[in-house]
Structures are given as C-alpha cells and as structure tokens.
Amino acid sequence: MKLNQKGQDLVEFAIVLPIFIVMLMGAFYIILLCYNVIAINTLARDSARQLAVSSDFEVAKASIIKNMESSNGLLSSLYSWNPSSNSDDFKYEQGQDGSSIRVIMRARSQQSYTGAFFISKFIPDTIYGDSTMYWEKNKSS
16 A cells, blocks of 8 residues: 555545535434424324314313423424414314314424524425324214
C-alpha cells in the first residue's frame, strides 16, 4: 500500500460519511412518521369502537382523551395530539342514517421542532386517522 493511498481512503471516507448519515437520519424520520400514522389510526379505530358501544358520547370522548393523555400520547416528538386545547384533533359524527359512528383524529407537526431541518421539510404537517364503526346502540331499538 502506498502512502498516498491512505490519504485517498480518508478523503473518500470524509465524502461518503455525511451522505450516509443523512440517509440514516432520513430512514429514522420515515420510521417515526410511519409509527405516528399507525398510532393515530389505531387511536381512531379504538375510539370509534368505544363510542360505538357507548350510550353517552361526551362521557366516552372524555374517557378516551383522559386515557390517551395518561399514556403520554404519541411516543415520538414529530407530532402532537392535544384534543383538550384543540377540538379539531378529535372529532366524531354520526352517519346520515344514524347507524354508524365516524371518528376523525388529527395530529400536527411540532412547529418548534429543531431537528434536521432539511428532513423536517419533507414530512407532512398534519396526519389524520379516520375510522367508522357500526353504532351498536341501534341493535336494541
């Protein structure tokens, strides 16, 4: 091995390392995004189920919010879900025929997030979870 080749290896490493780190960080952010999308959809489905078997929607909604807040919400810091301060984060509605319950959840990107700014430009500002369940209260009527 020649003396010049050691320097060449170091230069190649210095060029490739930042590219590799950016790709690794991008993969990490994509994983966090996927986790949050799955979490918000699961929350919407579980909430729709809880509302579908409930006779008092407001009590069920308060219980859902309390349970979510006590479990620390979404586990990553990319998105926040705060229905206590913003009613658009958790909405429910009955279907037109009154036989179904639809739940819509929304989580917004953390505006104060100061991570890798170039990657944060590529993640969506808002993610949604949407689920519809048959309202089981109608079975008895």
